[in-house]
Amino acid sequence: MRKMTRDFRANAEEACQDAPLRGILDHATRYFQGKRAAALSAFPGRDDHFARARAARLNALSRLPQLLEELEKNATAAGVHVHWASNGAEASSIVCDIARENGVRVVVKGKSMITEEIELNTALQQAGAEVWETDLGEFIVQLAGESPSHIIAPAIHKSRAQVADLFREKLGLVAEGKSDDIPELTRLARVALREKFLAADMGVTGVNMAVAETGSVILVENEGNIRMSTTCPPVHVAVMSIEKVVATLEDAADVLRALPRSATGQRMSSYVSVFTGPRKQGESDGARQMHLVILDNGRSKVLADPVLAEALLCFRCGACLNSCPVYQTIGGHAYGWIYSGPIGALLGSLLLPPEETRDTPYGCTLCGACAKTCPLGIDHPKMLLALRQRSAADKGNIFGTMHSFLARHPLAYRASVAVAGAVDPQLNLLPRLPGFAGAARFAQSRRLPELKKPFSARLRARQKIRADQGFHAEKENEK
């Protein structure tokens, strides 16, 4: 069953009790972090390169409307049909119309978070098309009837053995030899997918970057499935959200130096495709018809936000997820949306209805590992704090309110600590106080420190003893 964002807290509690899931996540996130660290240590001048990638993204965000118009003009000149959509429903209906006009029965897809975001597969299926995810991880989650749990590794939550079982059950394909051997599982997926590519009438992909000055769409992948999805079928539909545009090919190159290294620890992904229009006269490959759907879906509102617009810098490398202790422990599904981890908490809070995401900004220890990892310099904790401020409407919660009241009144503060110390030195009663119900588990699972005599009182006592002994505790003002 699909998890809901509004149940984030309960989902998180449940997920962290799932020992097999935690084992898989631990293994996978460490693997990604190790690969990334190795790639970055062999990347001379990496801070300069990351700064250039950030500059390219910032440059794009700073004049987005203008660049999008330039993109439309140049893509149209290259023979691309450009469509504009303000929300997911509009984008889905545009793609479904293209499918209908072309009599499409089978659709193959490249891995794309944006089409997950707008649930395009459901719309296409309702319009009567057969839809196949062709990225191995996406194919696995599609067969399992699940959603991706990581931005770049959709099936990160599944073990090899689970995948082998899934292939046997859903595809009737049984691995030869060792059943959970990865090359063998990959071969089985290839067998199943090859016929889909050949039968497909339309290929749908996302967009890693669109280049305004040339009207090109850039796609980054490792499996060749995007090449297949964009060259086998006669129609290619690329769907992008507005922030994916960059100004120039040079800017795109700056971004490309950072993206694969940060995502998978590769200097360059196995395939980088640059599509500038459909197949032209005399060319031997490429789709005969190319469409580009440019989708807002809440981004322009975020772009206008002085504090939170930087969330739109993200190019979805997924490194913040791998670095996040909370993500490492609960995985992606607990977030209830396709974007998870630090960037997912941000995007969810910004793009989903506020009543769905009340707990989202609080599912973070503010440890800062994500901000330190982000190659584009996104400061996730700072923005999550800003979201907390807004969701609390500057009022905080009951803990904060009570605590702040006491903290403004030193006598009451000291008295409350003294009373607690006298009545309940181990704070066993704390969870029973109204408003402190959330502390129940905390007190059960940790032993809270015994309340001791405050430092100020101990210091006074010490200074008195020393004074009595003839010493004068030096109390003069500091220089």
Add this chain to the structure above:
Amino acid sequence: MLEHLGVSTVLPPGQTCCGQLAYKTGDVASARTLALRYLDIFAAPGPVVCPSGSCVKMIHTYPSLFTPGSPEHTRAVELSARTFEFCQFVVDELGQVDLGAKYAARVCYHGSCQVDRALGITVAPRALLSAVQGLELVEAERPERCCGFGGVFSLQFTAVSEALVEDKIREILDTGATLVAAAEPSCLMNIGGALARMGRAMPAVHVAQVLAAGLGLGSLS
């Protein structure tokens, strides 16, 4: 410890909380009010030393709570510039590293998120501990990983917080350490509380406590 190092100290009265809890739950109005109290309490010149990295970080955040150019902002910038974490103060301001302490123990230093990452104080606490005669300094497998406390996070996402502190403790125990030290009381409360709950006798103490014990100024119990 400060007196031992020849620093004359004053403990200004009326101290409660720097406002960190309010700030991190999104209650900026209360954080601002508490910050104003602290600007008054610490108005007298001279360095302010605090044994908590996260509180120091909060003081360093004070300027962002006030309008640039306002008198409060100017005072916040001024207080922020002379507020130091304890280890940083001893090493960088007093210029002392080897205090002559002797303490035989295998100590696992937990470099808290607020000390290591937020303040960037990575060298001073480790240098102070390394200089203690007889003390062997070790680090957990993932020293940079959060212990899972996160203030209000531990109350709202208790099971996740618990899972994280269990990971942390497993990695600390794997080092064979007899003691865990940090420069952040909230991590120490979290790690120490969980250790006690698990029936482990290992003390979780502040770096200053280890130094004091090594100088015969106090005990760790």
